[in-house]
Amino acid sequence: MEFVKQYLLSKNIPLDEKKFGEFAQKNIRTEFKKKDLILKAGEVENYLSFVEKGIARLFFEKENKDLTIRFVFEYQYLTVYDSFTQRTPSRCDVEALTDMVVWRVHYDDLQMLYKTHSVGNLIGRLTVEKLYVEKLNREFSLLSETAEERYLKIMKEQPDLFQRLPLKHIASYMGITPQALSRIRKRIS
Known part of the structure; x- marks a missing residue:
């Protein structure tokens, strides 16, 4: 403790x-x-x-x-x-x-x-x-934010999240499908 x-x-x-x-x-x-x-x-x-x-x-x-x-x-x-x-x-x-x-x-x-x-x-x-x-x-x-804005915010505030968690759970948390998350990641990288 x-x-x-x-x-x-x-x-x-x-x-x-x-x-x-x-x-x-x-x-x-x-x-x-x-x-x-x-x-x-x-x-x-x-x-x-x-x-x-x-x-x-x-x-x-x-x-x-x-x-x-x-x-x-x-x-x-x-x-x-x-x-x-x-x-x-x-x-x-x-x-x-x-x-x-x-x-x-x-x-x-x-x-x-x-x-x-x-x-x-x-x-x-x-x-x-x-x-x-x-x-x-x-x-x-x-x-109030687009999925892309939510993604960028997570990348800024918790960049290690993508190494620690399955993408399907992150997508679910963001309110989008895993496929939409993959498209956002490809567009931004």
Whole structure:
């Protein structure tokens, strides 16, 4: 859990050793293999996870196509947040795209930490703010930018994405077919 502590400190979240120790005790180290389904649509998300190693994606199927909602990388929170907070069945699946190591805190334990530690509330608020901004940026991108503009933005902001993920998942995330992505890549290179 030392990497989580360093991450929180880098975000200017004040921690004292005792409170962090109580938070760390509630987290469970869990490993997933590539292609494992971490959560299936219809299940309730019980964990807020922090990724130490690996990549996951949130997706759902429509008309026999996978539609990727979000990728989650090292040092990011992994959860189906609406299912987690509302205690409702998930509308999407969560898949490990690589072997993964995550630290997971159960919903009930997190609620207890929120009640007993102000830092728990701060972590929760910062998590929600980050997820909201990511969601808003993605919606804005899908509604206001062309596929080529979205591709160029990904190349600028996350150039290693194309080495780390299958093109079919990137295309799905961009809202286009793999063939359209190939055409864009050929045109730009």
